[in-house]
Structures are given as structure tokens and as C-alpha cells.
Amino acid sequence: xxxxxxxxxxxxxxxxxxxxxxxxxxxxxxxxxxxxxxxxxxxxxxxxxxxxxxxxxxxxxxxxxxxxxxxxxxxxxxxxxxxxxxxxxxxxxxxxxxxxxxxxxxxxxxxxxxxxxxxxxxxxxxxxxxxxxxxxxxxxxxxxxxxxxxxxxxxxxxxxxxxxxxxxxxxxxxxxxxxxxxxxxxxxxxxxxxxxxxxxxxxxxxxxxxxxxxxxxxxxxxxxxxxxxxxxxxxxxxxxxxxxxxxxxxxxxxxxxxxxxxxxxxxxxxxxxxxxxxxxxxxxxxxxxxxxxxxxxxxxxxxxxxxxxxxxxxxxxxxxxxxxxxxxxxxxxxxxxxxxxxxxxxxxxxxxxxxxxxxxxxxxxxxxxxxxxxxxxxxxxxxxxxxxxxxxxxxxxxxxxxxxxxxxxxxxxxxxxxxxxxxxxxxxxxxxxxxxxxxxxxxxxxxxxxxxxxxxxxxxxxxxxxxxxxxxxxxxxxxxxxxxxxxxxxxxxxxxxxxxxxxxxxxxxxxxxxxxxxxxxxxxxxxxxxxxxxxxxxxxxxxxxxxxxxxxxxxxxxxxxxxxxxxxxxxxxxxx
RNA sequence: CGGGGCGUAGCGCAGUUUGGCAGCGCACCAGCUUCGGGAGCUGGGGGUCGCCGGUUCGAAUCCGGCCGCCCCGACCA
Numbered sequence: 131x132x133x134x135x136x137x138x139x140x141x142x143x144x145x146x147x148x149x150x151x152x153x154x155x156x157x158x159x160x161x162x163x164x165x166x167x168x169x170x171x172x173x174x175x176x177x178x179x180x181x182x183x184x185x186x187x188x189x190x191x192x193x194x195x196x197x198x199x200x201x202x203x204x205x206x207x208x209x210x211x212x213x214x215x216x217x218x219x220x221x222x223x224x225x226x227x228x229x230x231x232x233x234x235x236x237x238x239x240x241x242x243x244x245x246x247x248x249x250x251x252x253x254x255x256x257x258x259x260x261x262x263x264x265x266x267x268x269x270x271x272x273x274x275x276x277x278x279x280x281x282x283x284x285x286x287x288x289x290x291x292x293x294x295x296x297x298x299x300x301x302x303x304x305x306x307x308x309x310x311x312x313x314x315x316x317x318x319x320x321x322x323x324x325x326x327x328x329x330x331x332x333x334x335x336x337x338x339x340x341x342x343x344x345x346x347x348x349x350x351x352x353x354x355x356x357x358x359x360x361x362x363x364x365x366x367x368x369x370x371x372x373x374x375x376x377x378x379x380x381x382x383x384x385x386x387x388x389x390x391x392x393x394x395x396x397x398x399x400x401x402x403x404x405x406x407x408x409x410x411x412x413x414x415x416x417x418x419x420x421x422x423x424x425x426x427x428x429x430x431x432x433x434x435x436x437x438x439x440x441x442x443x444x445x446x447x448x449x450x451x452x453x454x455x456x457x458x459x460x461x462x463x464x465x466x467x468x469x470x471x472x473x474x475x476x477x478x479x480x481x482x483x484x485x486x487x488x489x490x491x492x493x494x495x496x497x498x499x500x501x502x503x504x505x506x507x508x509x510x511x512x513x514x515x516x517x518x519x520x521x522x523x524x525x526x527x528x529x530x531x532x533x534x535x536x537x538x539x540x541x542x543x544x545x546x547x548x549x550x551x552x553x554x555x556x557x558x559x560x561x562x563x564x565x566x567x568x569x570x571x572x573x574x575x576x577x578x579x580x581x582x583x584x585x586x587x588x589x590x591x592x593x594x595x596x597x598x599x600x601x602x603x604x605x606x607x608x609x610x611x612x613x614x615x616x617x618x619x620x621x622x623x624x625x626x627x628x629x630x631x632x633x634x635x636x637x638x639x640x641x642x643x644x645x646x647x648x649x650x651x652x653x654x655x656x657x658x659x660x661x662x663x664x665x666x667x668x669x670x671x672x673x674x675x676x677x678x679x680x681x682x683x684x685x686x687x688x689x690x691x692x693x694x695x696x697x698x699x700x701x702x703x704x705x706x
Numbered sequence: 707c708g709g710g711g712c713g714u715a716g717c718g719c720a721g722u723u724u725g726g727c728a729g730c731g732c733a734c735c736a737g738c739u740u741c742g743g744g745a746g747c748u749g750g751g752g753g754u755c756g757c758c759g760g761u762u763c764g765a766a767u768c769c770g771g772c773c774g775c776c777c778c779g780a781c782c783a
Contacts, residue, residue, distance in 0.1 A: 139716090141716095141717060141718095141733095142717080142718090142732065142733080142744060143717060143718045143719095143731095143732070144717095144718080145717070145718085146712085146717090146718070146719090146775095146776075147775070147776055148776095149776080149777075164775090166774090166775095167774080167775065167776090215783080218783090219783070220781080220782085220783090221707095221781095222781090222782070222783070223783085238783060239783055241783085270782080270783075272781090272782070273707070273780080273781055273782075274707095274777095274779095274780090274781080274782095276776085276777085281782085348782090541783095573783090591743095607742095609741080609742055610741060610742085612741080613741090641741095641744095642740085642741055642742090642743090642744080642745065643741070643742040643743070644741090644742070644743040644744055644745080645743085645744050645745095646742090646743085646744095647742070647743045647744085648743065648744045649744085650743095651743085660742080662742055663741090663742080664742080672742095
């Protein structure tokens with residue numbers, strides 16, 4: 131492609147709206163332009179990158195035996211009402227009416243549609259396993275889109291759905307996707323880690339996230355260098371230290387603590403370390419049950435774990451008047467001793483065996499000190515309900531856990547029968563019984579991959595694309611189009627490289643060399659071939675790798691062969 | 707949804723405090739010179755100053771309302 135015939139509007143200055151490297155460079159290199167908050171158009175270069183990612187995803191999905199389909203973006207409300215998610219899904223689900231006043235939504239995900247597509251058609255276990263996938267637009271009306279394509283409202287996603295007759299078969303389907311995902315991200319040049327994850331509101335049992343290491347990431351990766359354990363913040367567990375506490379057990383005592391409510395305030399006022407305090411939090415589960423959670427003052431309640439502990443799908447902080455009703459006191463003075471109403475008490479497992487703790491006295495402006503669990507108050511259940519903290523011990527090997535930030539590029543779930551059962555999607559099994567499909571679902575953020583790659587592979591001059599998803603393989607740069615020998619060599623190289631099937635972006639613009647070098651660095655095409663006046667006199671050109679900065683000078687006669695060799699090596703580095 | 711900030715040429719910004727000709731740099735067009743890391747000179751084109759209303763002889767500037775965008779947090783199938 132000749133740059134004079136191409137559309138690559140690069141920007142010299144950083145657009146004010148862009149903070150993170152990927153966002154900045156995608157705009158500056160002319161890959162995308164914003165249409166509205168979280169909604170982007172792809173320009174020719176950007177779309178070439180996306181198409182290459184799509185092709186890698188497609189190859190690996192096909193290789194894993196999945197079948198490509200194409201499902202509608204606009205979906206009728208009835209399907210979502212059937213699964214129960216019309217009510218459950220929040221404002222992220224963009225709803226609207228058609229001309230007949232019928233409710234529709236833009237698909238944020240396609241479980242409902244795929245289940246509807248398969249039910250009734252797949253009737254026998256003999257037709258299983260089945261894995262259907264698609265690659266196209268999703269729309270989620272995010273509360274706060276940010277970081278350009280990392281959290282956009284409209285984005286391209288690959289989503290796959292597996293249907294199996296048994297949990298054992300689901301394990302096989304799941305394993306194939308795990309393998310395919312690892313191959314995909316390797317081929318895209320990403321440095322990633324697979325973490326155990328919570329399943330969240332999508333439902334299901336086992337789940338893994340594919341996370342790309344990046345300081346600008348929104349997610350926290352909890353990992354252990356000792357044994358390779360890795361989990362996301364919600365899921366991460368830690369090894370419990372033996373906490374049989376030394377010292378005499380003392381008698382409880384009420385203390386006047388006027389308007390002293392927060393952990394910090396109580397800690398300061400009483401001169402007690404936060405770890406000796408008990409945070410008492412009243413929650414309402416989606417089952418309607420109220421629960422009092424107790425966690426040490428120096429730790430935070432993990433709502434996902436807490437919900438799981440009480441067998442609820444979700445939990446929500448109780449409202450102030452609900453707290454007043456249950457504890458007989460306002461938030462800040464709630465504790466496990468002497469609650470007005472009896473509710474289930476769930477304490478973090480680190481609380482067990484502790485002595486002489488401090489908590490609210492369930493009396494306005496009073497705390498109670500020297501209370502010991504199972505002696506001065508009853509705990510119905512000890513469970514892991516807090517977030518792991520950096521430095522906690524790895525649940526597998528006991529080494530200290532480390533935290534790092536990451537971007538989620540893929541997520542796989544063992545869904546089970548959540549949707550197949552709700553939507554009555556069943557098959558006839560070998561034993562003649564009708565059973566709901568055992569499902570799995572598997573997502574990859576295609577456009578997010580493009581951004582994640584830039585987050586990982588850039589420098590102060592621009593992007594450093596891996597060759598597999600680079601918009602072009604070679605940037606052919608003629609330093610001076612008015613110099614006849616330069617132009618002649620460049621034109622011939624261009625024709626020869628194209629003839630060999632190399633994707634070349636030929637910078638044949640009548641620009642100064644400096645402008646061309648800056649653009650070449652910015653757009654980050656991996657192999658740069660420079661035809662300059664001095665070298666041209668010696669019948670040589672310069673080949674430079676964008677990633678390493680490595681330069682070699684080769685005779686014009688062997689330049690094409692050398693480029694082919696380098697290209698081959700660059701692809702080999704990315705092989706799974 | 708809570709907090710903060712911004713909206714003036716395609717991009718980056720000044721001007722708003724104290725009302726008085728709408729500016730600067732880059733980009734764009736023409737010419738001359740220059741030509742391996744975002745050139746120089748000369749001349750030029752381009753604006754509903756986010757929108758609506760109000761105050762005023764006069765509003766980018768003051769007042770009221772609305773909209774959009776960014777950042778922090780909450781949320782995130």
C-alpha cells in the first residue's frame with residue numbers, strides 16, 4: 131500500500147481526552163476516532179489490526195472444534211424475561227421500543243439467544259457436544275466508559291457457548307477453550323496469566339480469567355511466585371495462620387465513645403490496634419435474609435465471598451433504618467453482643483480463636499471492649515469472607531502473595547444449567563431422560579486485545595506491534611522522493627516485496643525524512659526498511675526492527691530475502 | 707450514581723478574574739529555499755466561542771437552565 135493513497139491521519143500532539151498509552155497511541159497513530167463516549171470508529175489501519183486479531187481467534191476456535199455463527203444485536207425482551215435477566219440486568223442493558231411499542235435491547239451478551247437457537251433443534255445426546263461461537267458487536271451501556279477501547283460501550287467480542295450432556299464432558303469442552311485461549315493470546319504477543327475468578331452475576335461454578343499484565347489495568351491480580359497460584363481480587367484466598375491468641379481472657383466492659391464511629395476513630399480514641407477491632411456489617415441477602423458479618427478492623431469484607439458463605443446470589447448493605455431495626459442503634463455502634471433482633475452472625479475465619487476484641491455495643495455512643503467470640507457472643511459460621519491483602523500467605527504453598535494490575539482479555543465459565551434450565555432447553559439422554567444442557571460460555575474482548583497489546587508493547591515514540599497483528603509487516607521508507615536513485619530503489623523494493631506476499635506500507639510521501647521516521651515509530655510496524663541517499667549510492671538499504679531498535683545494512687539485491695527471513699523469525703517467536 | 711475538571715478553527719491551547727475588533731502554535735492551501743529524526747521565510751483559507759434563555763449600548767467573558775466530554779470513586783454480564 132502506498133501511503134500517498136492511504137488514509138493514516140496521525141496526530142503530532144496528544145489528544146487531551148487520552149490518558150493511558152493505548153488510548154493515546156490509538157488516536158495518534160490514526161487507528162480509531164471517538165464518535166461518542168465509549169463508542170469508536172475504526173480507521174483503515176485500526177481495522178486491519180482488528181481483522182488480524184479476529185482471524186487468529188477464528189483459526190483457533192475452528193481448530194478447537196467450535197462452529198461459527200452470527201447472532202442478532204437487537205434482541206426481544208421476551209427472551210430476557212424468560213431467563214430472568216430483564217429485571218436483574220442493570221442499566222448496562224440498553225433497552226428501547228420498536229415502532230409497535232415492543233421492548234427490545236441491544237445485546238450485551240448472547241446466552242439467551244444461543245439457548246433459544248439450540249433448544250428444540252438439538253434433541254439427542256448424540257448431537258452433543260456442540261460449541262457455537264460468533265465474533266461481533268456487543269453493547270453495554272457502561273456507567274463510565276474509560277481508557278479508550280479498554281472499557282468501551284460498543285466493542286467487538288468473541289463469545290462461545292458449549293453444550294454438553296454431562297459435567298465430565300463440560301470439563302473437556304472447557305479444557306479445549308482454555309487451550310485455545312492460551313494459544314490465541316500467545317499468538318497476539320501478549321504476556322498474560324490465567325487467574326481463578328468469581329463467576330459473578332452471569333452465574334455458574336468454575337471460572338478463569340485471562341489477564342494481561344499492565345499497570346494501567348483495572349483489575350488486581352493476586353499471585354504467588356512460589357507455586358504459580360493466581361486469582362483475581364474477588365476470588366483470592368489466603369492461608370489461615372493459627373490464631374489461638376496468647377494472654378488472659380478479660381471481662382467485657384462498656385466504654386463511652388461519643389460520636390466515635392469509624393475504625394480509625396475508634397482505634398485512635400481507645401488506643402487500640404485496628405486488628406483488635408471487629409467491624410460489624412449488616413447486609414440483606416437477595417433471599418431477604420439479614421446477616422451480620424464480622425471482620426477484623428484491618429480487613430475488608432469481600433461481598434462475593436460473603437454472599438457465597440450464606441448461600442445467596444448477591445448481598446447488599448442494609449439501609450440505615452433496617453440497621454436501626456435490627457441492632458437498635460445507628461451504623462457505627464453495631465456489634466455482635468445484644469442485637470435487638472436475632473440474625474445470622476457470620477465471622478471471618480481469622481476471628482476464630484481471638485480474644486479481648488472491641489466492637490460496637492449496640493448502644494448509641496458506646497463500644498464494648500474485651501469481648502471474645504464463642505464466649506461473649508455466638509457466631510453461627512466461620513468462613514473466609516474478606517479480601518486477601520498483599521503479604522498474606524498463599525493458600526497453596528504459604529509463600530507471601532503479591533499483587534499486580536492487569537487487563538482482563540478473556541473469561542471462561544462453567545455455566546452449568548442456569549440458562550438451559552430457566553429457558554427449558556433440554557435433550558434426551560442415553561437413559562431416556564430429558565435433561566437440561568450443561569453449558570459453558572467463553573468470551574474474548576477482541577478490540578480490547580488491540581488496546582492491551584499497546585499497553586504492553588510501546589515506548590515513548592509509539593506502538594511496537596507484534597507482527598501477527600500489526601497493520602502491515604513492513605514500513606518501507608524512502609527518505610527523499612525527489613532523489614532519483616532513492617525513488618528507483620524504493621519503487622522496485624516495493625514491487626518485489628508485494629510480489630512475495632509481504633504486507634508493505636510504502637511511505638512514498640513527499641515529506642521530509644524526519645516526519646516519516648516519526649510516523650513510522652508512532653504506528654509501530656515491526657520491520658522498517660529505509661532507502662536513503664547515502665546508502666543508495668552504495669546500493670544498500672537499512673533494515674531496522676521497531677521492537678529492539680536493531681539495525682542492519684544489506685545490499686539492495688538481498689534486501690527482499692532478508693526481510694522474508696526476519697518476517698519468518700518474528701512469526702516464529704509468537705508460535706504457541 | 708457521588709466528587710472534581712473541561713467545552714474557543716481539524717489537533718493542542720491562551721483570552722473569561724476586571725464585558726469593548728476572536729487570538730497563538732501545529733495541521734491545511736500557494737510560492738521560494740531546505741531535505742536521515744515532526745524545516746525556514748512570505749502570502750492565504752478556515753470560527754453558530756457546546757446549546758437555550760436572561761442582564762447590558764455592547765457578552766467567549768456576567769446570571770439561570772440544559773447538553774457533551776475527561777478524571778477519581780461506586781458499579782461492571
